[in-house]
Amino acid sequence: MSQTLAREDIESLLRWYVDQGIDEAIGEAAINRFAAPPPQALPLPALPPAPVAPTPIRPLPAAPAPPRGPVPIESPQLVEDARALAQRCNNVEELEAAVRAFEGCALKRTAKNTVFADGVPGSPVMIVGEAPGADEDRLGKPFVGVSGQLMDRMFEAIGMSRERDLYITNILFWRPPGNRTPTVAEQAVCMAFTRRHIELARPKVLVLAGGTAAKSVLDTTEGIMRLRGKWASLGLDDGRAVPTLPTFHPAYLLRTPASKRQSWLDLLSLDRKLRELGIR
Ligand code: URA
Numbered sequence: 075m076s077q078t079l080a081r082e083d084i085e086s087l088l089r090w091y092v093d094q095g096i097d098e099a100i101g102e103a104a105i106n107r108f109a110a111p112p113p114q115a116l117p118l119p120a121l122p123p124a125p126v127a128p129t130p131i132r133p134l135p136a137a138p139a140p141p142r143g144p145v146p147i148e149s150p151q152l153v154e155d156a157r158a159l160a161q162r163c164n165n166v167e168e169l170e171a172a173v174r175a176f177e178g179c180a181l182k183r184t185a186k187n188t189v190f191a192d193g194v195p196g197s198p199v200m201i202v203g204e205a206p207g208a209d210e211d212r213l214g215k216p217f218v219g220v221s222g223q224l225m226d227r228m229f230e231a232i233g234m235s236r237e238r239d240l241y242i243t244n245i246l247f248w249r250p251p252g253n254r255t256p257t258v259a260e261q262a263v264c265m266a267f268t269r270r271h272i273e274l275a276r277p278k279v280l281v282l283a284g285g286t287a288a289k290s291v292l293d294t295t296e297g298i299m300r301l302r303g304k305w306a307s308l309g310l311d312d313g314r315a316v317p318t319l320p321t322f323h324p325a326y327l328l329r330t331p332a333s334k335r336q337s338w339l340d341l342l343s344l345d346r347k348l349r350e351l352g353i354r
Pocket of ligand 1: 204205206210218219222
């Protein structure tokens with residue numbers, strides 16, 4: 075039996091899709107249906123000759139040529155290429171230009187923008203999150219959606235802001251379609267840039283927002299429940315080490331408000347560390 079959905083039902087279904095991260099009418103890669111091979115015809119038995127001349131069929135317009143250029147697929151060689159490119163950068167501006175020009179991460183094909191960083195480079199605190207979401211992809215800046223607004227309010231509570239003393243980035247510079255968890259290969263390619271990003275931004279303290287960023291930056295399989303609130307030391311390729319604090323992702327706090335208590339303890343611990351280092 076066919077059923078007609080009411081407008082409110084359609085709207086609530088669409089809202090549910092958006093809540094689940096399904097907010098793009100695309101797959102991970104565009105499909106050029108003109109370039110796809112024609113479907114295989116089934117062999118038919120031979121027919122007797124037609125009694126009348128067939129109507130001529132107008133030819134279809136020529137199919138557009140498939141896009142040219144390198145096809146980005148993450149590979150160990152691409153990670154090496156990214157590392158070499160990043161090492162050649164001498165400051166954050168050069169690194170940003172290198173990331174924007176990089177074609178070795180397939181996520182770039184479906185993202186609207188490269189999301190590099192926000193805040194003040196050289197700030198004492200650098201926050202590293204996971205990946206841009208829909209709002210960040212649209213606006214080209216990290217943590218500008220609802221979870222970013224919560225993060226801003228949390229740091230304001232200890233007197234810090236992205237306008238004054240925070241520098242914010244993600245382990246990925248492009249939004250994964252539908253906000254899916256980034257693959258290990260995508261993380262590895264972007265991490266080559268992120269490690270150099272941390273070296274060049276020279277934060278006194280690093281804050282890792284969420285399990286994916288914490289695992290990726292600290293190169294551990296330990297989960298965020300065990301990692302959060304415990305100071306680690308991140309060794310950089312230039313020989314320095316940065317005190318690093320994993321904490322819950324603000325999106326997790328929005329879903330689990332009871333965990334805000336632990337995040338508040340993490341913020342107090344960050345404040346104490348900055349005082350110990352003579353920064354506040
Ligand atoms: N979540 C992240 O991890 N980063 C952003 O920039 C936005 C949401």
